Amino acid sequence: MDKLNIDQHISQQYNAVLDDLKTEFLEMGGIVEQQIIDSVKAITKLDTELAEKVLSIESKVDDREMALDDLCVQIIARRQPTASDLRLVMSISKATRDLERMGDEAKKIAQMAILISENGEMLDGFGELKNLGRRVQQVVSDTLTAFARYDVNTALQIAEEDKAIDEEYDIAMRVLITYMMENPRNISRAMNITWALRALERIGDHAENIAEHIIYLVKGLDVRHKTISEMEEEVRPEK
Amino acid sequence: MNVQEAIVENNTITDVNDIKETVGIPLVENAKMSMRDVDVFYGEKQAIFGVNLDIGVNEVIAMIGPSGCGKSTFLRCLNRMNDTIEICKVNGQLHLEGQNIYDPKLDVVPLRARVGMVFQKPNPFPKSIYDNVAYGPRIHGLAARRADMDEIVETSLRKAGLWEEVKDRLHQPGTGLSGGQQQRLCIARTIAVSPEVILMDEPCSALDPIATAKIEELIDELSENFTIAIVTHSMQQAARVSHRTAYFHLGKLVEVNETEKVFTNPDHSLTEAYITGRFG
Numbered sequence: 181m182d183k184l185n186i187d188q189h190i191s192q193q194y195n196a197v198l199d200d201l202k203t204e205f206l207e208m209g210g211i212v213e214q215q216i217i218d219s220v221k222a223i224t225k226l227d228t229e230l231a232e233k234v235l236s237i238e239s240k241v242d243d244r245e246m247a248l249d250d251l252c253v254q255i256i257a258r259r260q261p262t263a264s265d266l267r268l269v270m271s272i273s274k275a276t277r278d279l280e281r282m283g284d285e286a287k288k289i290a291q292m293a294i295l296i297s298e299n300g301e302m303l304d305g306f307g308e309l310k311n312l313g314r315r316v317q318q319v320v321s322d323t324l325t326a327f328a329r330y331d332v333n334t335a336l337q338i339a340e341e342d343k344a345i346d347e348e349y350d351i352a353m354r355v356l357i358t359y360m361m362e363n364p365r366n367i368s369r370a371m372n373i374t375w376a377l378r379a380l381e382r383i384g385d386h387a388e389n390i391a392e393h394i395i396y397l398v399k400g401l402d403v404r405h406k407t408i409s410e411m412e413e414e415v416r417p418e419k
Numbered sequence: 420m421n422v423q424e425a426i427v428e429n430n431t432i433t434d435v436n437d438i439k440e441t442v443g444i445p446l447v448e449n450a451k452m453s454m455r456d457v458d459v460f461y462g463e464k465q466a467i468f469g470v471n472l473d474i475g476v477n478e479v480i481a482m483i484g485p486s487g488c489g490k491s492t493f494l495r496c497l498n499r500m501n502d503t504i505e506i507c508k509v510n511g512q513l514h515l516e517g518q519n520i521y522d523p524k525l526d527v528v529p530l531r532a533r534v535g536m537v538f539q540k541p542n543p544f545p546k547s548i549y550d551n552v553a554y555g556p557r558i559h560g561l562a563a564r565r566a567d568m569d570e571i572v573e574t575s576l577r578k579a580g581l582w583e584e585v586k587d588r589l590h591q592p593g594t595g596l597s598g599g600q601q602q603r604l605c606i607a608r609t610i611a612v613s614p615e616v617i618l619m620d621e622p623c624s625a626l627d628p629i630a631t632a633k634i635e636e637l638i639d640e641l642s643e644n645f646t647i648a649i650v651t652h653s654m655q656q657a658a659r660v661s662h663r664t665a666y667f668h669l670g671k672l673v674e675v676n677e678t679e680k681v682f683t684n685p686d687h688s689l690t691e692a693y694i695t696g697r698f699g
Contacts, residue, residue: 264691266683
């Protein structure tokens with residue numbers, strides 16, 4: 181008997197619509213990634229023009245989110261997806277929400293950039309913001325790549341990296357609290373930086389959520405609310 | 420990369436000759452029917468290869484697979500309907516509550532009362548609605564008095580969800596009913612002899628969606644009292660009505676698992692390919 185071709189649906193249209201879904205998700209991911217990059221740049225360089233650009237893109241991200249939701253509903257209604265197709269639609273439906281939230285956090289960072297630059301003064305805490313910003317940008321980029329490649333190993337690394345981001349966030353917060361105690365007059369400005377740090381930390385959390393969706397998509401395993409070692413054990417039981 | 424390539428990376432069995440053993444949970448503890456090493460031949464041609472499967476008490480098990488995969492052939496072994504085909508030969512052990520149903524001394528008539536069957540096309544007898552349901556109990560001598568028979572007919576029609584629709588015209592011909600009603604009449608006829616197992620061979624393929632929904636609702640209710648094995652071409656139907664789903668492919672039983680698992684994360688790449696519509 182011939183080898184079966186099980187990579188493709190009998191229905192070419194079904195293949196096409198699932199490909200579209202993935203492509204549109206990754207395009208939305210690209211927009212949000214750029215928003216994050218720009219917002220970090222805006223706040224670390226106090227570039228209000230760039231911050232305004234980040235704010236203006238918000239509605240575009242919202243539109244993408246709604247279009248993707250609509251596409252997921254259409255596929256469920258018309259195709260009744262099962263197994264990996266079902267998991268793809270469900271993962272994208274959920275991950276889209278995480279992307280949209282990432283965009284919201286980028287918006288917050290941009291707003292803080294505008295507020296801080298209105299005060300017109302550089303403050304301590306920018307170093308922490310830069311470092312965390314760099315890490316978060318990287319993890320978002322890795323997340324989108326892992327989704328594009330259905331890469332479970334990278335997804336696991338993202339979950340680990342999110343823990344590292346959380347720790348770095350805690351350290352940065354301690355630095356800023358010390359700074360606020362030493363310079364009580366600058367508390368309101370320092371608060372703006374802590375909000376931006378918080379937004380970055382949240383973006384990391386959303387990246388981890390998407391990593392969990394990738395594991396669900398590829399392995400059919402629900403690894404939410406699990407520790408890293410539990411996740412690894414489930415995903416790679418033989419090791 | 421295609422998601423399929425990512426998923427089947429470690430499960431590259433795509434050829435039926437590579438299928439050695441059924442994956443998943445083909446065997447259960449409280450088996451109503453147990454089948455072991457079942458081979459079926461039509462003359463020289465082998466249609467079923469070494470199937471091992473248990474059907475649990477009050478379980479609804481769905482059998483799915485592409486045309487010619489042997490699911491109907493296998494179903495028809497379960498009450499020896501294949502005996503009617505002269506060239507058909509069944510090997511292996513098939514037991515109903517420990518009793519060998521292929522025992523040459525076994526009378527198939529009471530067997531088929533215990534293991535009833537509903538067919539693809541509704542096939543009421545050219546008799547009244549009442550007589551269609553009363554036919555089985557009558558030949559099996561289940562009702563001594565007219566009142567007993569009336570009760571069996573009413574109970575069976577009620578269980579089949581047809582009583583309210585036909586109670587005022589019990590003596591009109593069964594063939595005058597709509598397709599969906601006829602199929603429920605056939606189900607009433609099957610349950611009138613108090614079977615333990617009901618086999619259904621694509622019972623909804625000739626019915627519209629409303630009639631299908633009624634039969635599916637009925638399957639759910641019947642599973643409280645009966646064990647049901649259903650062959651269906653509709654994967655959504657298998658997903659809706661069954662507790663476990665068995666996937667057949669070219670005469671082999673590839674996978675049996677909880678239905679929820681089969682339709683969200685099947686163990687075998689062939690099952691995955693079939694239920695997602697990927698055979699090419």
